[in-house]
Amino acid sequence: MKAVTWHGRRDVRVEEVPDPVIKEPTDAVIKVTSSGICGSDLHLYEVLGPFTTEGDILGHEPMGVVEEMGAEVTHIRPGDRVVVPFNISCGHCHMCGLSLYAQCETTQVREQGTGAAMFGYTRLYGQVPGGQAAYLGVPQAHFGPIKVPEGPPDERFVYLSDVLPTAWQGVEYAEIPEGGSVTVLGLGPVGQMPARIALHRDHRVYEIFQKKRDGVNKILLNP
Ligand SMILES: [Zn+2]
Ligand SMILES: [Zn+2]
Known part of the structure; x- marks a missing residue:
């Protein structure tokens, strides 16, 4: 598939990378239809470069259509239209139970002392391949993706991922x-x-x- 990848300070390229695959029963794969470019992506373009690895796929504000999912993902089905929140949370740990999803204990990047993992946002947040790509692998997909209705265009929904x-x-x-x-x-x-x-x-x-x-x-x- 094609994806936006980081190669160095002010060096971002669209290139061919392997498609994401289901590895865990809580994973899903989404065919991306829209993906925001965040103000914080500019940090990757410049100052957060030291925490970014050549080839990292950027983007954390995606939406799309479910392609496939693992056995434990039951609230969405192939063909469903979904928005994927930028932070990756399990929905069942202590912190998720307090609605503090950005501190999810299951995905928290402890060795960096940061919060929950995030899509496309450096080693500080788990180095999870991001959503500025044709397809997105979604960890903890039994909890994250939000189903949205058919009909209105993507820009009516895509801001639910982060900005809104x-x-x-x-x-x-x-x-x-x-x-x-x-x-x-x-x-x-x-x-x-x-x-x-x-x-x-x-x-x-x-x-x-x-x-x-x-x-x-x-x-x-x-x-
Ligand atoms: Zn953002
Ligand atoms: Zn959690």
Whole structure:
């Protein structure tokens, strides 16, 4: 299959690599239909290079169609349309039981002192081949993949993998009081997402963004 692979600082290539295969009864293989490029992928392009190995497949925001799965994966079937969350969690350990999935004890990368394994994100997070590829091997697939309906285009769902829940959590952490307002710095895709979530939750939202060459602008999204 074709996949986006890392080869060094600022050196990323699309090349032919082996297809993923089912090794554990909790694995699945997904045919990828859309895959986000994250702001944090830029870290791999530059500063996290030392933790990345030549040939690593990048990408942690995929969705697609289930190709096959192991015997213990029962909530999805071949042909199902799914979004795959970026962090890999088992769903049944102590930390998963506390809904702290990013600290899953089954996939946690202890030798690096980081949290749960992640797709396509260096040795720090388990060096799991990522989703900017034609196919994705999904560990812990009895828990991770989320089934989504047929019909609407991928861009209605693909943000469920990372950007939307990350932004939702950011708005949670902000603890905006009843009748309060929130200011979001930056109007890129990730800035827009918490702004839209805060609007959705009936908060007053200010966006501050940089206009080309023209200094900083502020807008109130819901005056
Ligand atoms: Zn991401
Ligand atoms: Zn777990």
